[in-house]
Amino acid sequence: MDPQPHSSDTPGTAARRILRSTFGYADFRPYQQTIIEQLAAGEDVFVLMPTGGGKSLCYQIPALLRPGTALVVSPLISLMQDQVAALQANGVAAACYNSSLDGDAARQVLARLHAGELDLLYVSPERLLSDGFLGRLQDISIALIAIDEAHCVSQWGHDFRPEYARLGGLGEHFPGVPRIALTATADAQTRTDILRVLGLEAAQQHVTGFDRPNIRYSVLEKHKPFDQLLAFLEARPEQAGIVYALSRKRVDEVAGRLAERGLRAAAYHAGLPAGQRRQVQEDFLRDRLDLVVATVAFGMGIDKPNVRFVIHYDLPRNIEGYYQETGRAGRDGLPAEALLLHGQQDIVTARRLVDNTEDADQRRIELHKLNAMVDFAESRVCRRRILLNYFGQSLEQDCGNCDICLDPPERFDATVQAQMALSCVYRVGQRFGVKHVVDVLRGLDNERIRRLGHDRLSTYGIGSELSEQEWVSIVRQLIHLGYLTQDVANYSVLKLTERARPLLRGEQDLELARPRVRERSRGKRPRAAADGGPYDEALFEQLRGLRRRLADTQGVPPYIIFGDASLIQMARAKPRDPEALLAISGVGQTKFERYGSDFLQLITAWCETQTS
Structure with missing residues (x-):
């Protein structure tokens, strides 16, 4: 449990103390503090914030400020497990309650819930809304209710889930308990629908923008797509990435051909045995795999911050899905790339799938979204301007970090x-x-x-x-x-x-x-969103090795220890005392107590060898 705020603390001061001591960050990102203070004060809130923008802290910190246990509704088991592991690494009392738990583990979670020992409990919408569980919660002090991936409630959204639509009744079940709905992907129509379905029309609304300036967007017309994929990968050895394809057959084919060439790649789709899917995901999270070739079934629950690129081998069916999937690259804020390969046959195939949709209104919505995706792929306008405009946000000048800006058309x-x-x-x-x-x-x-x-x-x-x-x-x-x-x-x-x-x-x-038939990538490296200056790359690799050993010992993914962004700061600043290490972003008090001596010892020894 996080240390209790001082009695003299204002909400803002208490939130900032938790940000620094628990999560290891010196400053809030834009909008975070306002959202946190509103939710902590008992107000309902709607948040639209890009992937990697810090949505989770918007409810995690209020969960530590308010009495009781926060309920977090999450759509995927892997997403819950990832969030809980990261919170536990920071010393927060968090758990998930879902079908992955055996009987004993489930009983232990419920016992901790009833004993008031949990700050946050992650549950699926089905589990939360079951009669037995709702009845159990009537005797529990509920701090707040967070609905993550809130676009799932809307039929206008790209990932509609009928069970999510029932969450609108939570206000009646838990009167007076503040609710927060969060999404990274919703156009204006979907946002309106989210607020209506969840009964949050009167909520405080924060649309923080969609821009991810660290991601470079590029589009290539398909011409021997596997060769194009290989050329891209060969220029980025040992980097972590996801390759999305629309069909299971294509996923198996591409993953197999990559593995034959000695690349650490594996397939992931719903047609594979559950155990095999879990193993692929685990190997990717723990850096034992560099590449996952997947259908869109993969990635929604992946919080791996050091994914350096996302490649779409086929044209996605809508911009929302494309934006969410590319957003899995560069969550740590470091330079990342999004490459889209598309061809006319992709468009024909996608339109055929849309035509098979039985509901006429849904078919019309999906066709509009597909047409917008085709426009994006075929346009000669700055990619980022198109993406932001689709979501209702304007960019007054070209971004300078997409293929159109870097290789302008006539x-x-x-x-x-x-x-x-x-x-x-x-x-x-x-x-x-x-x-x-x-x-x-x-x-x-x-x-x-x-x-x-x-x-x-x-x-x-x-x-x-x-x-x-x-x-x-x-x-x-x-x-x-x-x-x-x-x-x-x-x-x-x-x-x-x-x-x-x-x-x-x-x-x-x-x-x-002027429209042009095709262009080729010039192979320029992506620029950083904010250049912090050079760092000792050899020391960075030593720190990565230490992180990997600690992660293997503890049975957690390496990024749970520290993210790449934290290691780069260490390799740049070379902290050699506790105060300097605690000043590194991502180094909170709990992580310092667990890992600080190991990292200080390595950095000190490294510096001594460089000066001897």
Whole structure:
């Protein structure tokens, strides 16, 4: 249990003390302290924060500030186990209660719960909502309820789970207990649905942004994709990474071919025996495997901070899934990469899967999301601007850390063409999608245009000199840049934004990218999000070796001891006394007491050998 706050502490002071002494961090990240203070004060909160942005601390610290046990609803056993292991390493009394426990272990967890010995208890939605467990909790002091991966409650979300939708009743079961819903992946429609389903319309809302500046986004058109994959991997030996593919057959094939070439790679998908899946996950977490080739079944519960890259071997079906999966790279804030390989056959296959969806409304939603994913893959606009715009966040300038920014396409003055497109959207009443607007611009003679009278509009045929591909590219870029929006709830019709007004009035010029058939990666290394300066790489490897030995002895993944970011700081600062080691980010009091002497001894010996 964490030391009790001093009686004179303000909530902010107490939270900061726990941040430093328990978790080893000197400062809060943006929004964290406000969220923590609101939740600790008993308010309901909704948090949208990118993967690696520090969501967990937003409920873990209030759990230590408020009396009672915090309940954390989590969708996957592996996610619970990972979070609990990390908390226990920091000296926090945490446990999970799920189907992975045998009878004795389950009884021990319940005994600790009833004895008031747990700060946090992680449970699945099914277990939490069972009649027996809800009844048991009526006699327990509940500090707060945290609903992680909250996008699972929404049918608009990319990972809808019906059992999650029942969590809306928690407010009635536990009146007066503050609730916090957290997600890293939700567009505006999904956010609205989360608040409605969970009954959190009156909650404090914090949308902190989606940007992960340490991740470099790159897209390559498929051309012998396995050779492209090999070329990428050979330039990054012994780095940890995940390769996603859409089918189990493709996963097995790619993993097998990588293993044949001597790479430490293994397959992971739902068709494999449970024991084999557990072993692959364990080997990856403990750095015995460098690569996992997987379907999207892998990764949601993986908190491994030193994943250096994520590769999509096939086109994902939606941007939410793509964003969440790429977010598993670089959780430690160090440079990371996201490579997407895509081809026309991927699009055909994905659309066929969507067409097989029986529910018409769900099929329409999935088709819109797939089209947005295709737009991202085929666009010549800064990748990060497209991603952020999709989630309702604008980026005023290109990011400088994606393939488009690092290898820019040819650009042209598109002011006139943009005005034509925007004017056409307005003339058709802002009630039609991309294809119809492009057909009107090009002056197509078809029954629908004649029936609607759109062949009599002033914009009919004014863009006949451009091809359909060129106009689609222009309209897509206008969407990505925020001049147009697509109304997903209304058949993806195009609508003008306020940003379009000065462009239509001729008050500004606009450059766009010319579409190009393909490009190749230039192989530049990703830059750091924040360069802390050079460090002793040989010492870093020695520290990694010590970390691995300690982890093997204790039976935990190496990053539970210390993350790579902490080891890099040690290799840079070379702390040789307790005060200096405690100043390293990620070194809290409990970890210092457990491992501090080992790391100080190694660093001191290393420094002495360098000066002798």
